[in-house]
Amino acid sequence: MSLIRALRAALVPVLLLGAASAPAQDAAAGPAEVRAQYTKREVQIPMRDGVKLFTAIYTPKDTTRTYPFLLQRTPYSVYPYGADAFPEHLGPSAPFQKEGFIFVYQDVRGRMMSEGEFVNMRPQRAVSGAAVDESTDTYDTLDWLLKHVEGNNGRAGQWGISYPGFYTAVGMLSGHPALKAVSPEAPITDWFAGDDFHRNGALWLPHAFNFMVSFGQPRPKPTAEWPRPFHHGTSDGYGWFLRLGPTGDTRQYTKDVPFWNEMLDHPDYDAFWQARNPRPQLKDVKPAVLTVGGWFDAENLYGTLQVFKTLGRQSPATDSRLVMGPWFHGGWERSKGDHLGPVQFGADTSSWFQTEVLFHFFMQHLKEAKAPALAKATVFETGANRWRQLEAWPPKQAREAKLYLQPEGGLSLAPPAPGGGADSFSSDPAKPVPFTEQVAIGMPKDYMVADQRFAGRRPDVLVFQTEPLAEDLTLAGPLRPELFVATTGTDADWVVKLIDVYPDDFHNPDFRESGLPWDRTPNPMGGYQQLVRGEVMRGKFRDSLSTPAPFVPGQPTRVAWSMNDIFHTFKKGHRVMVQVQSTWFPLMDRNPQVFMDINKAKAGDYQKATHTVFHDAARPSGVSVGLLDLARPPRQ
Incomplete structure (x- = not known):
């Protein structure tokens, strides 16, 4: 990696995934190899409104076939940038570059380097009334390429992670x-x-x-x-954001950042946010779709699941398939996917996905190559550490159950x-619960499996x-907390965490090969x-993201919502734990606990x-889950 590129990678958050991200497989030999195979x-x-978009095109030097x-x-x-400057690799992974596209x-x-005005999450024309949107720019780009780039076979595919994933979703x-x-x-x-900046209305503060x-x-x-970086002057995220004060005090640093200030000016799910939700437009989609995500994606797990599920409801004729692996955000393209933090997954999951799934998907649809049969849902079962090929997601075999909160800290499937x-x-916004034991200035990718x-x-x-x-206990599909609560304030946040408690004598044999410092103790994962x-x-x-409502102090109130899906097996000898709290700092901004x-x-x-959280027969707080036994026949 060049020094400039290394510096840029250090400055740009994990969200920024694009052509510069490193593949999971062994990379090509670098720019010299790309230069030897491709012409740039x-x-x-030009777009239909005259705006011109800067585009880099890499064409195989082998002209004996079309691509x-x-x-x-x-x-x-x-x-x-520069006609003589080449990247270290092309495409999602090494097989693509070698094959030729x-x-x-x-x-x-x-x-x-493109002309025009940038609009974050640009609304579709159907809701904005504009003459152009990202789908028209995609159309005009493809039309130009087909007419002006020799050696093409008349077919095109599109892919991207995170923000480029949004452009792919609206591009279809x-x-x-x-x-x-x-x-x-x-x-x-x-x-x-649920993506990146908010979760059910709560601001994901350091990441955003x-x-x-x-x-x-x-x-x-x-x-x-690239825009200039921001320097916090410390690595202590908890201290820096606490000293910052109220959420609105961030404006002192964002006078020249219009979208941040727009975001704070729209604290509810109003027309500003609704127009930036492309799900209503995901209808009558013609291309084949492979939606990909990670179970431990701290940024866009919501978007992954929502795109797949929305296509199933609104565009049932689309050839739509899902892949979910044990990955952090973009981990399938930027890591081996064999572990996250101290949690091991037992195999190089990224290489398998890139070679056996994604590559074959594009080969089948763009080069009409024979490909292995791909299930509707190819999903990794964490805890058990194995891939599953399922005919639906969530799996039809899953039956709904509820983990009920019990007196004296118990948890049971019985009411x-x-x-x-x-x-x-007692919840004190001045002393909020940290979201990790060692709080960095940002959002570490492994916080989603943290102890x-x-x-x-x-x-x-x-x-x-x-x-x-x-x-063993296997849970599959969304989690749905239902809490019966009361508060002395007029607002409160309710955080629910589902946790896998390892036995005290648990030892992961993969640790001694991982190089992680955990292997200095006899049982590094004991009690994790x-x-x-x-x-x-x-x-x-709790009742509407668009219409907030206060709590009545002391009045029992039901608070229920749907959390992102899981596919996890709690192994024999482990415990299932639920933690409930009201602060999670600085991952999310602090709530004054006053309606405002x-x-x-x-x-x-x-x-x-x-x-107060109630757990009696009349107010049975708990978490609804999908219990899975794949030996059971699926529901019709």
Whole structure:
């Protein structure tokens, strides 16, 4: 990796995945190898409104056959610029470059070297009334390529991770007949409901701020230079964001970052956010679709699942398939996928996916090659560490059950007995619960499997757990917390975490080969409390993300929501744990616990409150889950 590229990679958050990300497999020999195989040209492709988009085209030097286009549209730069500058690799992984495609990388409208105005998550014409959108830009790009690039076979595919995944998802709405296959991977889909910047209305503070304070800077004219980075002056994220004060005080750093200020000006799920949700337009999709994501994607797990499920409902004739692996955000292209933090997955899952799934998907649809049969859902079962090929996701065999909170910290599939009880804790926004034991300035990719023992030892975190399991327990599909609560305040956040508690004598044999420092102890994973899934519901949005409502102090209230899916086996001898808390800092912004526009809160608005969670027969708090036994016949 060149020094410039290394520096840029250090400055740009994990969200920024594009042509510059390293593949999971052994890379090609670098720029010299790409130069030997491909001819590069840089062009400005005109759109229907006259705006020209900067595009880099890499065409195989072997002209004895024709090739399909493989397009990536990105707001993150088609670096390196210059007709004689070549990247270290082309395409999603080494097999693509070796096989031969016409690789096309394009700076989207208003970014880097392209003309026009950039609009974050540009709304579709159907909701904006504009003359152009990202789907028309995709159409016009493909049309130009077919007419002006020799040696093409008349077929095109598109792929991208994260923001490029969004451009892929809306690109499949272009209607261009040449677009035969698309792979939206971790596609941004809804920045208020569940992707990147918000979760059920709660601001994902360090991730959103650290990204937008750089990415969101204005670009008056086309440039090849990345926006200047922001320097916090410390690696202590908990301390820096706590000293920052109320959420709205971030504006002191974002005077020249329009979207951040727009975001704070729209604290509810209003027309501003709704227009940036492409799901209603995902209808009558013609290309084959392979949606890809990671179970431990801290950024766009929501978008991945929502795109796949929405296609199933609104475009049932589309050849739509899902792949979910044990990956962090983009981990299938940027890591081996054999572990995340100390949690081991037992194999190089990324290489298998890239070679046996993604490559064959595009070969089948773009080169009409024979390909192995691909299941509707190819999903990795964490905990058991194995791939499953399923005819549907969520699996039809899953039956709904509920993990009920019990008195004295118990957790059971049986409802609480009459009498039951309740647990209360004091929540102080001045001393919020950290989201990891060592809080970095940003959002570490492995926080989604982090050990939760530090949190369970705090008095402001409620802990409920089963006895050690007598047999394996597999959960598949969405989790649906249902809490019956009361608070002395008028607003509160409710965080629910599902945790896999390892036996005290557990030892992972893969550790001694991993090189991780954990192998210095006899049982490095003994008693580990692995986060499997955690999510929040900002209480005022419990009934509607668009219409917030206060709590009545002391009045029992139902708070229920749907969390992102899991596919996890809790092994025999492990325990299932649920933790409930009201702060998770600085992962999410602090709630004053007073009903108000949090983005306008002042320091004096933040108040202590006492929260109560009921778990009696009349108010049975718990988490609905899908119990899976693949030996059972599927539901009809």
